[in-house]
Amino acid sequence: MQKILIPTDFSDNAWNAIDYAMQLFRNKKCTFYLLNTYTPVIPSGRFMAKMVNGVRIVDAVRDASEEGLQKTVDRIKSKYRNSQHSFETISSFNLLTEEIKDLVDTYGIQLIITGTKGASGIEEVFMGSNTVRIIKSTKKCPVLAIPQHFEFITPTEIAFATDFNRFYSTSELSPLLELAQMFQATIRIVHVQYGIKALSELQQFNLNMLRRYLEGMEHYVHTVSELNSVSKTLELFSQELNIHLLAMLNYQHSYMEQMTREPIVKRTAFHTQTPLLVIPELGMEGVAKDNPKKKGEVVES
Known part of the structure; x- marks a missing residue:
């Protein structure tokens, strides 16, 4: 489990999964691939704005994704300072499950760690969340789902x-x-x-x-x-x-x-x-x- 993929939407539960991963593999040399996917709504009507303050909506969403990933890496390095851990960030205009399948093949991912949402924790896995879609669509490597409020x-x-x-x-x-x-x-x-x-x-x-x-x-x-x-x-x-x-x-x-x-x-x-x-x-x-x-x-x- 040296190549680990962690999807994030920059929420608290996503950070909790990252926090768990850093502690779980604190004594292992690992490469963590932090993934954020985005699918902005592309306006099609001529009366709908395609630009916001002179910036295309797609570009603005992509920039926010890349900035969020970099801030996440900085936060991890500031908290853990683990020389055995290296990080790659991936910002992708794609559906989450499709991007994960591609990355598993491309990088030889050995484990996916993701957070679950909701006060009921793991129950959300079975109620149409991103986690259950990841589990159902991932055929080549295990998925570790971390409940929102779980402390390592x-x-x-x-x-x-x-x-x-x-x-x-x-x-x-x-x-x-x-x-x-x-x-x-x-x-x-x-x-x-x-x-x-x-x-x-x-x-x-x-x-x-x-x-x-x-x-x-x-x-x-x-x-x-x-x-x-x-x-x-x-x-x-x-x-x-x-x-x-x-x-x-x-x-x-x-x-x-x-x-x-x-x-x-x-x-x-x-x-x-x-x-x-x-x-x-x-x-x-x-x-x-x-x-x-x-x-x-x-x-x-």
Whole structure:
């Protein structure tokens, strides 16, 4: 995680995400790419002003974006003075999600850190905010969403929510493992069930594989009954065990997908203030990277 992208609209919650990032990676050499996108309304009617005080509207918005980014970098350097951190600023006339996808490919971004808005914190992720659009559109690197009012805590307790219905590749788990190793964190695997029942043969196999990945790291498995909704259940679990970061994979039928599709009435009680690490599904591409085969080698299914 040496190349980190942080979108900002210069709001307080965006700064909070930057603040979290600087502290999370305080002992790591990183390049942070600060992004601000803008899409000014271009007047088309002949009676609508295209200029303000002799300056084209598009140019004025671009100048404000570039100035805001530079002020943000100055503020970071003034507060943290970390010689291991370098910064690049990107001001773009583009849609946020489209620009992020381009930058992930162009710069090889390894992590996106973004803030969430609203008094209910992470609930906003599932209610049409920029964060949920970033999560849904980003297929190649994880997204770390920081609640608006969350104050940095070294993540020594990390929860990984999963239903064990899917095989995990090491490429997919590497962001989780890297953070856990950085802070010698305990990983708490949490499985939400609607009614407690024994794991299927497939689920047990995937759990065993997960435990193999976590060998040498302190980890525990927790099975909990669903309370009203998956989101509410994970919220209470995080509160009771003082979880500092909640991680999950984003794939079809995953907890992440379930939470985005839960009726709003069920999500209104979801007021967690826990940072959320969403890891995209890499599928067979990730498995292939984990298990490179030699030319002519046959892999049994």
